[in-house]
Amino acid sequence: MWCFKMRYFIRQRGLTLVELMISMGLSLVLLLAMTTMFAGQKQTSRSGNAVADLNETGRIALDILSQDIRMTSFQGCAPHDADIDEDKDTRAKLVSEARDASGNPYPWTGSLLGYETDVAGWETGAGADITKLADGDNANGEVIAGTDIIVIEYADSAGRNITAPISPTSNIPVPNDLSKTIPQNGQFLISDCEEANIVVRTDDPGSVGGALKHAGSPLTKSFGTDAVVRKLISNIYFVGPTGRTTASGQPINALFVRSDGNNTPTELLAGVDNMQIMYGQPDAAGSGIQFFEADDSSIDFDLVTHVKIGVLASSGSAVKEKDDEKSYMLAGVTVTTEGGGGVATHPKDKQLRRVFNTTINIRNRRSEF
Numbered sequence: 001m002w003c004f005k006m007r008y009f010i011r012q013r014g015l016t017l018v019e020l021m022i023s024m025g026l027s028l029v030l031l032l033a034m035t036t037m038f039a040g041q042k043q044t045s046r047s048g049n050a051v052a053d054l055n056e057t058g059r060i061a062l063d064i065l066s067q068d069i070r071m072t073s074f075q076g077c078a079p080h081d082a083d084i085d086e087d088k089d090t091r092a093k094l095v096s097e098a099r100d101a102s103g104n105p106y107p108w109t110g111s112l113l114g115y116e117t118d119v120a121g122w123e124t125g126a127g128a129d130i131t132k133l134a135d136g137d138n139a140n141g142e143v144i145a146g147t148d149i150i151v152i153e154y155a156d157s158a159g160r161n162i163t164a165p166i167s168p169t170s171n172i173p174v175p176n177d178l179s180k181t182i183p184q185n186g187q188f189l190i191s192d193c194e195e196a197n198i199v200v201r202t203d204d205p206g207s208v209g210g211a212l213k214h215a216g217s218p219l220t221k222s223f224g225t226d227a228v229v230r231k232l233i234s235n236i237y238f239v240g241p242t243g244r245t246t247a248s249g250q251p252i253n254a255l256f257v258r259s260d261g262n263n264t265p266t267e268l269l270a271g272v273d274n275m276q277i278m279y280g281q282p283d284a285a286g287s288g289i290q291f292f293e294a295d296d297s298s299i300d301f302d303l304v305t306h307v308k309i310g311v312l313a314s315s316g317s318a319v320k321e322k323d324d325e326k327s328y329m330l331a332g333v334t335v336t337t338e339g340g341g342g343v344a345t346h347p348k349d350k351q352l353r354r355v356f357n358t359t360i361n362i363r364n365r366r367s368e369f
Contacts, residue, residue: 148238248350250318250351271316324353
C-alpha cells in the first residue's frame with residue numbers, strides 16, 4: 001500500500017520550466033494580437049468619425065454658401081440693374097437714394113463682390129469694411145491670408161406691402177413686425193415692380209416699430225399700397241481662426257459671416273481651413289462662361305452669372321500618422337502646405353482633409369448658359 005501511494009504522489013508533478021516559458025510565450029502572443037486588434041479598431045473608429053465630421057462640415061459649408069449665392073441680386077419684382085433696358089417703361093430701374101454721413105450716394109449693387117488676399121495683404125482695392133477683417137494679427141474672426149472673401153447682397157424675400165399710399169417725401173408706413181427688423185441706418189428697398197428705390201432708415205425703431213423715416217433725396221415717385229418694402233441683406237463670408245485648438249494643440253479654423261454691417265463676425269462652422277472662389281461671366285463671343293479670380297482685371301461683377309466655390313474641410317482631430325503635406329485643388333486653385341511657398345495654404349498637421357467643390361448659377365441674373 002505504501003509503495004502504491006508513493007508511486008501515485010511521484011506522478012503528481014508540476015510544469016517544467018520549459019513548459020512554463022512556452023505557455024507564457026503563447027499567452028503574450030495572444031495578448032499582443034488582441035491589443036493590436038483593439039488598437040486597430042480604435043484607430044478605424046477615430047478615422048471613421050473624422051471622415052463623417054469633415055464630410056458633414058464640407059456639405060454644410062457649401063449648403064450655406066450656395067443658398068446665399070443663389071439669392072444674390074434678388075430685388076423682388078425689380079430685375080437686376082444689369083438686365084434693365086432704360087428705354088422701356090415696363091422694366092424697373094434701381095435708383096439709389098441712400099446717402100453716407102457726407103451726403104454722398106451710398107452704393108448698393110444688389111450684387112456680389114469678391115476679394116483675394118495673399119501673405120502680404122490685399123491684392124485688390126477693398127473698402128474699410130473689408131480690410132478691417134484682416135489687420136494682420138490673425139486674431140479670432142479675421143481673414144486668413146491666402147483665402148478668398150465673398151460679399152453677397154440681396155433683398156429679403158419676406159417683404160411686406162406698405163399700409164397706405166405715400167408721396168416722395170413721406171415716411172413709409174409698414175407693419176410693425178417688419179419695421180422692427182430694420183435698424184437705424186439699415187437699408188431697405190421699396191418697389192412696385194415699375195420702379196424701385198433704396199432707402200436708409202434714419203429713426204430708431206425701438207420695440208414699437210412704426211413708419212420708416214428716411215433722409216436724403218426724395219423717393220423718385222409716389223407709391224401705392226401695392227408697393228413692397230424689403231430689408232436689404234449684406235453678408236460677408238470668409239475663413240478665419242477661431243482662437244481654439246484641438247486636443248493635440250492644432251489651431252481650429254472656421255467659416256465666418258459678418259452680416260448687415262455688424263462689426264463682429266459670427267462663427268458659422270468650425271473645421272474649414274480654406275476657401276477659394278472663381279467668378280464666371282459670359283465670354284466675349286457669347287458662347288460660354290469664362291471664370292476669373294476676383295482680382296482679375298477682366299472680371300465685371302455686374303455680369304457674373306456663375307460662382308465656382310471650393311472649401312477645404314478638416315477633421316478637427318489628429319488622425320493621421322504623418323503631417324498632411326498634400327496639395328488640394330479648390331475651384332481651380334492649388335492649395336499647398338504652409339511653408340511650401342504657395343499663396344493659398346493649409347496647416348501642416350495630422351488632421352484629415354477633403355475638398356468640396358461646386359458651381360452655382362445665380363438664378364436672379366438671367367443667363368442662357
